[in-house]
Amino acid sequence: MLPPDEPLAEIACRVNGRAVRGRAALRQTLVEWLRADLGLTGSHVGCAHGVCGACHVRLDGAVVRGCLVLAAQADGATVETIEAAGGPEEAALRDAFVAHAGLQCGFCTPGMILQAAELLQRNPAPSREAIRDALSGNYCRCTGYHAIVDAVEAAARALRGPAATA
Amino acid sequence: MTPARFAYARPATLDAALDMLAREEEATPLAGGQSLVPMMAMRVARPALLVDLNALPGLDAIEATPGVLRIGALARHAAVLDHELVAAEAPLLALALREVAHPAIRNRGTLGGSLCLADPAAELPACMVALDATLVLASAARGERRVAARDFFAGLYATARRADELLLRAEIPRAPGWSPWFEEVARRRGDYAIAGLAVMARREAGRIAALRLAFCGVEAAPRRLPEVEAAVIEGRDAAALLPGLLAPLGSAEAPAAYRLHLAQLLLRRATEHAHAAA
Numbered sequence: 001m002l003p004p005d006e007p008l009a010e011i012a013c014r015v016n017g018r019a020v021r022g023r024a025a026l027r028q029t030l031v032e033w034l035r036a037d038l039g040l041t042g043s044h045v046g047c048a049h050g051v052c053g054a055c056h057v058r059l060d061g062a063v064v065r066g067c068l069v070l071a072a073q074a075d076g077a078t079v080e081t082i083e084a085a086g087g088p089e090e091a092a093l094r095d096a097f098v099a100h101a102g103l104q105c106g107f108c109t110p111g112m113i114l115q116a117a118e119l120l121q122r123n124p125a126p127s128r129e130a131i132r133d134a135l136s137g138n139y140c141r142c143t144g145y146h147a148i149v150d151a152v153e154a155a156a157r158a159l160r161g162p163a164a165t166a
Numbered sequence: 167m168t169p170a171r172f173a174y175a176r177p178a179t180l181d182a183a184l185d186m187l188a189r190e191e192e193a194t195p196l197a198g199g200q201s202l203v204p205m206m207a208m209r210v211a212r213p214a215l216l217v218d219l220n221a222l223p224g225l226d227a228i229e230a231t232p233g234v235l236r237i238g239a240l241a242r243h244a245a246v247l248d249h250e251l252v253a254a255e256a257p258l259l260a261l262a263l264r265e266v267a268h269p270a271i272r273n274r275g276t277l278g279g280s281l282c283l284a285d286p287a288a289e290l291p292a293c294m295v296a297l298d299a300t301l302v303l304a305s306a307a308r309g310e311r312r313v314a315a316r317d318f319f320a321g322l323y324a325t326a327r328r329a330d331e332l333l334l335r336a337e338i339p340r341a342p343g344w345s346p347w348f349e350e351v352a353r354r355r356g357d358y359a360i361a362g363l364a365v366m367a368r369r370e371a372g373r374i375a376a377l378r379l380a381f382c383g384v385e386a387a388p389r390r391l392p393e394v395e396a397a398v399i400e401g402r403d404a405a406a407l408l409p410g411l412l413a414p415l416g417s418a419e420a421p422a423a424y425r426l427h428l429a430q431l432l433l434r435r436a437t438e439h440a441h442a443a444a
Contacts, residue, residue: 002168007171007173008170009174026172026174027168027169027170027171027206027372028170029203045334048167049167049203049204049207049208050200050204050205050271053268053270054252056270058173059274062242062244062273062274063270063272063273064270064273065200065270065271065274067207068199068200068203068204068271068274069197069199069274070203070216071411072174072176072218074198075176083333094442115269115270117266118269119269132355133355134269135337136177136268136355136356137269137270137271137356138268138269142375163221
């Protein structure tokens with residue numbers, strides 16, 4: 001808990017399609033504010049210094065580390081978290097992660113899904129190497145990554161349609 | 167992992183930002199924050215005032231003039247990596263940026279932030295030296311000032327930028343006929359380089375006519391090595407010169423002797439490539 005005299009920033013932004021006004025401690029990161037004040041606990045705080053990727057959110061359309069952006073910097077911005085990430089890529093990835101056991105504890109999964117969705121939006125048919133490259137900044141301590149790469153590959157195939165699965 | 171307290175300002179104009187830096191001695195510019203924010207989280211950095219540059223208009227522009235490619239200091243790594251003008255006029259940057267961290271970091275991190283932090287292992291400072299770029303700085307007191315990249319990097323996390331200055335842009339000479347080479351060795355994909363090498367070479371009539379190179383991760387700061395460049399051009403054993411010229415950094419993970427070994431390895435690969443292509 002931060003002390004009661006903590007300096008605050010006023011924030012007005014869009015979060016998951018809703019206009020939000022609120023306050024955050026100046027030294028609070030975006031992911032901490034989303035979790036503690038807005039109740040959006042899908043983005044996780046893993047390492048809290050930009051290494052693990054569990055905190056990924058979309059800021060003005062780009063996937064970023066939620067722990068390396070200050071909440072105050074979200075003022076005027078558009079934020080999207082895993083809770084509202086409902087595009088075709090995310091839907092296909094969710095199904096594929098389940099089907100291929102691309103998660104065990106699930107802590108890294110929201111960050112993985114957002115990062116993999118950004119990859120598939122840019123590259124509908126990524127090689128396994130490209131998938132590993134795109135997810136190189138997302139740590140998973142359970143799966144050993146093979147099942148995650150399988151899942152992203154399967155999601156890409158599913159999105160490309162029946163011709164691609166043949 | 168909570169930073170020490172700081173004041174925060176997000177100026178809307180360059181003049182307002184420069185005024186803040188001039189007035190507050192312990193003000194720190196915040197660009198992408200991909201190094202500064204973790205440094206604050208670990209309390210290695212404790213700025214009194216963060217001057218957030220992200221609302222400054224136009225500071226992220228990428229444009230070509232007849233002589234140079236200009237890249238604004240606030241251009242994100244991902245934007246530079248994907249830009250057609252960069253691919254055409256400074257493809258060395260695209261080669262190097264593929265090695266810079268991970269997609270989410272590249273979406274937020276900036277060219278200017280990387281250059282002004284001057285991490286010894288960072289790729290972009292070495293590229294700016296190899297590209298013979300000019301860095302344009304501004305301050306409220308003295309206006310604009312131009313510094314050659316080879317004079318900008320002064321040591322570990324040390325540059326020629328003064329506390330009241332902001333980096334505005336890098337200007338890279340457009341260099342038809344020059345071709346780039348970049349490779350690095352890192353423990354894992356996206357990690358900082360243990361050693362890396364940026365090379366620009368110009369060929370004429372089947373031979374190397376001119377060459378510029380700079381290492382990253384090896385010494386405290388990137389610099390040109392004229393004797394080494396001349397040896398590569400003349401086909402002499404350039405790697406044999408490195409033990410006498412380099413002062414490699416040492417660390418528990420990568421002792422100085424290992425960095426020197428990697429520097430020689432990279433130089434041999436680059437030399438082979440340059441001569442094969444010529």
